[in-house]
Amino acid sequence: NAGVTQTPKFQVLKTGQSMTLQCAQDMNHEYMSWYRQDPGMGLRLIHYSVGAGITDQGEVPNGYNVSRSTTEDFPLRLLSAAPSQTSVYFCASSVTGSRETQYFGPGTRLLVL
Amino acid sequence: SQQGEEDPQALSIQEGENATMNCSYKTSINNLQWYRQNSGRGLVHLILIRSNEREKHSGRLRVTLDTSKKSSSLLITASRAADTASYFCATDAAGGTSYGKLTFGQGTILTVHP
Numbered sequence: 317n318a319g320v321t322q323t324p325k326f327q328v329l330k331t332g333q334s335m336t337l338q339c340a341q342d343m344n345h346e347y348m349s350w351y352r353q354d355p356g357m358g359l360r361l362i363h364y365s366v367g368a369g370i371t372d373q374g375e376v377p378n379g380y381n382v383s384r385s386t387t388e389d390f391p392l393r394l395l396s397a398a399p400s401q402t403s404v405y406f407c408a409s410s411v412t413g414s415r416e417t418q419y420f421g422p423g424t425r426l427l428v429l
Numbered sequence: 430s431q432q433g434e435e436d437p438q439a440l441s442i443q444e445g446e447n448a449t450m451n452c453s454y455k456t457s458i459n460n461l462q463w464y465r466q467n468s469g470r471g472l473v474h475l476i477l478i479r480s481n482e483r484e485k486h487s488g489r490l491r492v493t494l495d496t497s498k499k500s501s502s503l504l505i506t507a508s509r510a511a512d513t514a515s516y517f518c519a520t521d522a523a524g525g526t527s528y529g530k531l532t533f534g535q536g537t538i539l540t541v542h543p
Contacts, residue, residue: 359533366529406471414521414531415459420471
């Protein structure tokens with residue numbers, strides 16, 4: 317199993333551009349989530365999904381959209397990038413929810429100029 | 430706001446010494462988890478302790494949980510240079526509105542000198 321994969325590894329955007337961060341898992345996990353990690357801030361939850369077709373907001377959802385059309389994939393969309401969205405983004409999954417071991421992807425470094 | 434707060438923010442020790450990191454949280458929890466992050470990498474799960482457990486061991490790791498004080502500690506015994514990493518606690522808050530949300534602390538940066 318590849319586990320949780322994320323693409324791209326690194327991306328540079330200009331302010332106002334849009335992009336999609338990809339996340340996929342091959343463990344048949346129902347629960348998937350997106351975090352951003354900023355220096356000194358730990359990880360903050362952006363959005364999460366408890367199954368295909370079901371998503372909900374986390375702590376810092378503004379500026380981000382998600383959808384979950386399949387169990388495997390959970391893309392994160394930035395509609396109009398801002399410098400404040402410069403961060404490292406991590407995707408995670410678990411069998412059914414936040415009360416279990418989370419399996420993290422390697423992360424995507426995003427720089428917004 | 431962050432549910433978990435870790436202390437100290439940074440810890441520097443010699444190989445062979447023990448390392449203790451603490452985590453405090455604000456609301457009732459279902460469980461508390463500890464993760465490790467090597468520089469530039471994703472997080473790796475270390476141990477999960479449920480709210481009705483007081484202590485848990487895994488190899489050189491020992492985790493304690495005191496729900497009355499809303500705090501947990503992670504002890505790494507006989508540390509090695511390879512233990513150099515950031516360590517995070519994460520809490521799953523009890524209560525319906527918190528379902529599905531795992532909240533991470535700011536982390537402790539551990540440096541183990543050979």
